[in-house]
Amino acid sequence: MRMPAILLLLGVLILRAGPAAAADPQLVPDVSQSDIEIRYSFAGETILLFGAILYPDRKLPDEDVDIVIVLKGPSVPITIREKRQIGGIWMNAEAVGMRSAPGYYAIGSSRPISDIVDERTAAIYELGLHNLQLSPTGFTSPDQLQRFETGLIDLNRRTRIYSEDASAVSIREGVLYRASMTVPARVPVGGITAQTFLISHGKVLAVASRDITVRKTGFERFIAMAAQKFGFFYGLVAILLSLAFGYAASAYFGRR
Amino acid sequence: MDLYLPIANLSVNALVIIGLGGLVGFLSGMFGVGGGFLTTPMLIFYGIPPTVAAASAASQVTGASVSGMMAHMRRDGVDFRMGGVLVAGGIAGSLLGAWLFRLLTALGQIDTVIGLGYVLLLGTIGLLMARESFTAVRAVRGGKPVRVKRRRHHPLVAALPMRWRFYRSGLYISPIAPLLLGALTGVMTMLLGVGGGFILIPAMLYLLGMGTQVVVGTSLFQIVFVTMASTMTHSLTTHAVDLVLAVLLLLGSVVGAQFGARFAVKVKPEYLRLALSLIVLLVAARMAWGLGIRPDEIYSVQAP
Numbered sequence: 001m002r003m004p005a006i007l008l009l010l011g012v013l014i015l016r017a018g019p020a021a022a023a024d025p026q027l028v029p030d031v032s033q034s035d036i037e038i039r040y041s042f043a044g045e046t047i048l049l050f051g052a053i054l055y056p057d058r059k060l061p062d063e064d065v066d067i068v069i070v071l072k073g074p075s076v077p078i079t080i081r082e083k084r085q086i087g088g089i090w091m092n093a094e095a096v097g098m099r100s101a102p103g104y105y106a107i108g109s110s111r112p113i114s115d116i117v118d119e120r121t122a123a124i125y126e127l128g129l130h131n132l133q134l135s136p137t138g139f140t141s142p143d144q145l146q147r148f149e150t151g152l153i154d155l156n157r158r159t160r161i162y163s164e165d166a167s168a169v170s171i172r173e174g175v176l177y178r179a180s181m182t183v184p185a186r187v188p189v190g191g192i193t194a195q196t197f198l199i200s201h202g203k204v205l206a207v208a209s210r211d212i213t214v215r216k217t218g219f220e221r222f223i224a225m226a227a228q229k230f231g232f233f234y235g236l237v238a239i240l241l242s243l244a245f246g247y248a249a250s251a252y253f254g255r256r
Numbered sequence: 257m258d259l260y261l262p263i264a265n266l267s268v269n270a271l272v273i274i275g276l277g278g279l280v281g282f283l284s285g286m287f288g289v290g291g292g293f294l295t296t297p298m299l300i301f302y303g304i305p306p307t308v309a310a311a312s313a314a315s316q317v318t319g320a321s322v323s324g325m326m327a328h329m330r331r332d333g334v335d336f337r338m339g340g341v342l343v344a345g346g347i348a349g350s351l352l353g354a355w356l357f358r359l360l361t362a363l364g365q366i367d368t369v370i371g372l373g374y375v376l377l378l379g380t381i382g383l384l385m386a387r388e389s390f391t392a393v394r395a396v397r398g399g400k401p402v403r404v405k406r407r408r409h410h411p412l413v414a415a416l417p418m419r420w421r422f423y424r425s426g427l428y429i430s431p432i433a434p435l436l437l438g439a440l441t442g443v444m445t446m447l448l449g450v451g452g453g454f455i456l457i458p459a460m461l462y463l464l465g466m467g468t469q470v471v472v473g474t475s476l477f478q479i480v481f482v483t484m485a486s487t488m489t490h491s492l493t494t495h496a497v498d499l500v501l502a503v504l505l506l507l508g509s510v511v512g513a514q515f516g517a518r519f520a521v522k523v524k525p526e527y528l529r530l531a532l533s534l535i536v537l538l539v540a541a542r543m544a545w546g547l548g549i550r551p552d553e554i555y556s557v558q559a560p
Contacts (some may be wrong), residue, residue: 079557235488
């Protein structure tokens with residue numbers, strides 16, 4: 001449906017790029033939706049990320065290119081707590097703070113990341129869950145930090161807030177690429193940055209990004225906003241509702 | 257039918273929550289308790305964050321208790337003076353509870369405290385109730401009349417200074433005792449999302465020595481007001497009351513409560529009490545199991 005449009009765009013850009021373009025190829029990315037709306041039936045969403053690789057100077061398409069797509073939600077400071085058995089009870093013991101943990105992170109690529117780039121490049125561009133810059137605070141040893149980071153990644157992987165998929169992206173003839181990636185129901189509200197990396201022979205040739213907005217709409221948005229901003233009225237409504245329900249049921253059943 | 261909860265930030269099966277509310281409502285109508293002690297743990301088992309569970313369960317207790325309270329008011333079964341003192345204590349208690357809630361959340365121990373609180377509270381009350389009702393059932397079966405203990409308040413209550421007359425309850429005691437009792441249930445309502453009926457009723461009977469004809473009505477009166485106060489406190493402090501979740505629970509529980517109340521008439525009260533005590537013990541055991549075994553998730557994340 002939108003593929004013809006992208007081909008048209010591709011054509012226009014090729015014409016415009018002309019001889020003045022840089023020697024490196026460029027990316028023209030797009031997403032199937034730039035708005036994710038959380039409504040009453042929201043149970044996650046699959047979005048399609050696609051685009052074209054532009055080769056300047058009518059260079060032939062390079063067959064040895066890789067595309068890596070990173071979806072990243074807003075980073076927030078968090079505290080990770082570790083449970084330990086104390087006096088027979090499993091309770092939170094040690095804690096490590098992280099200044100910037102993404103609330104959502106999904107990485108999709110055409111091959112495993114380790115086959116595409118070396119570790120240093122992966123770390124620079126934060127490619128892969130183990131290369132996230134979490135900016136820890138208040139840890140005592142590298143061992144402890146390692147443990148907590150692994151714990152966090154493991155936990156978020158299972159709730160599908162973090163994900164890695166080495167076969168999410170498919171590239172056609174070195175020119176067109178597409179990937180479908182899932183945004184889980186627990187995605188935090190805010191902006192998601194969709195970054196597309198064009199990589200060839202271990203070198204990042206081009207980076208392009210698109211923004212996706214995640215927001216609650218309609219009723220859900222109203223409720224969340226009211227709970228935060230108008231606590232008193234929100235509480236009043238909750239109380240009146242519960243009284244009304246109790247009264248209505250007893251009145252209805254009392255008559256029969 | 258999946259429904260997104262705007263405060264809990266996750267989607268749940270609406271029918272499961274309504275069914276849960278209905279089941280709890282049925283039990284609460286049958287036993288004359290609010291049922292919060294079942295709702296909160298079950299919501300937690302289902303995957304709702306404990307804070308949201310405790311905050312939203314309180315409004316369900318209000319709904320389930322209000323019809324009972326009205327029925328007792330019509331029969332003149334509420335001691336308003338005693339109820340007023342209990343409510344005053346309860347509101348103070350829920351403010352104290354809110355402070356404790358914030359402190360424990362900051363320390364990362366709120367979940368453990370909720371779990372431990374349930375185990376200790378339900379375990380103790382369940383055991384006491386089971387023992388009492390078991391003896392009663394045996395006595396009824398043997399055809400012997402149950403010995404009625406002479407009603408009197410606890411010596412500690414008698415030692416408190418300043419005395420008020422509570423005519424409906426037939427008491428002349430210090431208001432400090434019901435005030436403290438109310439405060440205790442207020443703290444519990446805030447932390448655990450329970451109404452506190454199952455601790456209030458025995459305490460009114462055996463500690464204060466209130467007349468049996470006003471105990472249930474007065475306890476419901478206090479529960480309605482204190483759960484309302486705690487819903488409000490949660491709305492103002494933790495912002496964790498999920499209206500969608502609360503409405504789903506209410507929908508099931510107010511209907512379930514009516515059926516439960518009808519069913520209760522057909523069953524002997526001793527058997528009812530025995531059954532309730534077994535349910536209470538079961539919940540306590542499940543909570544204890546959850547604290548004792550290695551949890552699925554060792555790590556947990558807290559955003560500020």
